[in-house]
């Protein structure tokens with residue numbers, strides 16, 4: 489564990505310098521890791537572990553697109569790819585990576601597949617923390633652990649392949665074997681985490697549900713749409729409105745934030761922009777603060793969980809989500825965005 493000063497607060501983090509891949513392999517050498525669910529996180533974590541020499545199998549509902557994707561990724565039916573329960577029974581570490589609503593539906597069957605000393609692994613605290621709604625209450629004779637990549641499963645894989653990795657939080661909810669933390673850290677390294685920081689199941693799920701409804705996804709989409717609509721209402725062209733709202737952010741400014749922080753990005757813009765941004769940032773911060781308060785309350789009280797389970801438990805949940813995603817895709821703003829992306833030099837040559 490390395491002690492790092494995070495803006496005045498000392499935290500202990502785990503990097504692959506301290507917990508090497510060789511150590512992770514040694515810790516996991518007698519384990520059979522089953523990735524249950526091959527949707528978004530499943531592929532990223534399973535492929536990274538396989539590349540890292542970990543004994544990983546996949547459990548997935550037969551016949552669907554996810555099963556076919558696992559086959560296309562080289563998992564072999566009957567050898568490294570199995571129906572969900574068969575994979576879970578073969579495993580000693582069950583990585584529960586079905587959708588959060590799917591975890592609830594499948595829990596009665598998964599619970600029966602657990603053996604004494606197994607590890608039940610999550611990448612989100614949802615099922616465990618909101619147990620009154622999910623019914624996911626693990627038996628006392630297993631470890632219950634979490635490694636939660638702070639990023640899309642797609643980039644868990646692409647960042648692994650480019651050598652960067654995604655940071656992950658880790659937590660131990662239940663330590664039956666006395667080895668739960670070591671198993672968790674080994675799993676975190678095996679899936680390709682950049683570095684690991686400690687949390688709890690509750691802190692992970694409260695922060696993650698807030699972040700994805702807030703700055704990372706929901707708030708981001710909302711403020712972009714608000715600015716685009718304002719510019720269009722005032723006669724600005726779709727090109728000008730989309731470039732000023734999205735393209736300049738993704739192709740220029742956010743990269744500077746990623747490179748060296750917000751002041752770096754500001755400092756590499758005009759002093760005209762710096763003055764204005766410094767003046768208006770507090771106004772926007774104060775305007776959205778009450779919304780974030782409402783959001784966190786809705787997360788903490790389980791209202792968000794209820795909504796997710798009510799809607800995402802329906803048989804046609806994915807089709808209904810895709811209808812709403814298509815509305816975004818087919819909006820003027822994001823159709824303009826598709827045209828702008830196509831005009832990027834690297835795309836024009838295609």
Ligand SMILES: NC(=O)C1=CN([C@@H]2O[C@H](COP(=O)(O)OP(=O)(O)OC[C@H]3O[C@@H](n4cnc5c(N)ncnc54)[C@H](O)[C@@H]3O)[C@@H](O)[C@H]2O)C=CC1
Nearest residue numbers: 525526527528529530554585586587590593611612640641
């Ligand atoms: N999507 C992401 O990048 C991230 C996901 N997570 C967490 O990882 C876990 C998995 O998330 P995703 O990969 O996004 O899941 P997902 O929504 O892609 O679903 C994964 C698989 O579960 C299957 N599934 C859904 N409902 C089912 C049911 N009732 N019975 C059997 N199979 C069912 C789907 O067919 C899919 O193949 C969740 O706990 C999520 O919160 C954490 C970080 C990021």
Ligand SMILES: CC(=O)[C@](C)(O)C(=O)O
Nearest residue numbers: 637638639640641696700
């Ligand atoms: C990608 C990620 O971290 C999210 C937004 O929390 C999720 O997909 O649940």
Ligand SMILES: [Mg+2]
Nearest residue numbers: 637638639696
């Ligand atoms: Mg997240």
Ligand SMILES: [Mg+2]
Nearest residue numbers: 612696697700
């Ligand atoms: Mg999430």
